[in-house]
Amino acid sequence: MGMVITIDGPAASGKSSVSRELARRLGWQWVSTGAFYRGLAFAALQLHIDLDDVKALAELTHNPVWSVRMDDARTRVFFQDQDVTDLIAHEDVGNFASKVSHYPDVRKALLEAQRNCSRGPQGLVAEGRDCGTVVFPQAQAKVYLTASSEHRAARRAAELGLDQGDMVKAQQQRDHQDSTRKVAPMAVPEDALVVDTTTMNLEQVVDKVVEFVKGKI
Numbered sequence: 001m002g003m004v005i006t007i008d009g010p011a012a013s014g015k016s017s018v019s020r021e022l023a024r025r026l027g028w029q030w031v032s033t034g035a036f037y038r039g040l041a042f043a044a045l046q047l048h049i050d051l052d053d054v055k056a057l058a059e060l061t062h063n064p065v066w067s068v069r070m071d072d073a074r075t076r077v078f079f080q081d082q083d084v085t086d087l088i089a090h091e092d093v094g095n096f097a098s099k100v101s102h103y104p105d106v107r108k109a110l111l112e113a114q115r116n117c118s119r120g121p122q123g124l125v126a127e128g129r130d131c132g133t134v135v136f137p138q139a140q141a142k143v144y145l146t147a148s149s150e151h152r153a154a155r156r157a158a159e160l161g162l163d164q165g166d167m168v169k170a171q172q173q174r175d176h177q178d179s180t181r182k183v184a185p186m187a188v189p190e191d192a193l194v195v196d197t198t199t200m201n202l203e204q205v206v207d208k209v210v211e212f213v214k215g216k217i
């Protein structure tokens, strides 16, 4: 496996923007591992697979009807050869993704595909909930981003053109699900740099992360 930097944290903490910009500055690849859970949930809904049917979900992880592709601008998801990246961005797909992510068999089945993202010639910036703790425990540098729940909701509501109050509730529910699940709960990795991004802009966060990773890669 090549060099890896992991960026974990709760919903809308800035993981995607920060990891994409960090990868751009380093000339590395990046992947949003949430796309695997969102893609799986989306495919299950399209195929009328019950989100509690663990066996069918685990089988669907290997079904070529859907796939994840790394891209400099976004981690893309394809379903039946259609680019569904915009569709999986919706908060309800995020919530379904959080639900399917609870199942150990589903997580295990998606692990290899996520790890394969680091096999390229460049380094990889990987973001998610368990990238530093489970997917890439050997990563050269680990970062954990956080921000106030109001700030995160405002950020995502503005992105999606939705009501901020509804978004606070939806994110709190999702964060609760993600941090209390039995397998690979969202957690701060040991030795991670923790950054509260509430009062920082993107450039300030990336500068801080770059300074931290510089000595490690």
Ligand code: DC
Residues within 6 Å of the ligand: 011, 012, 032, 033, 034, 035, 037, 038, 094, 095, 097, 098, 101, 127, 128, 129, 130, 131, 174, 178
């Ligand atoms: O980062 P995101 O909002 O795209 O993630 C969607 C859901 O997928 C998240 O609520 C929980 C799950 N997820 C996970 O369990 N582990 C990851 N490494 C990434 C996402």
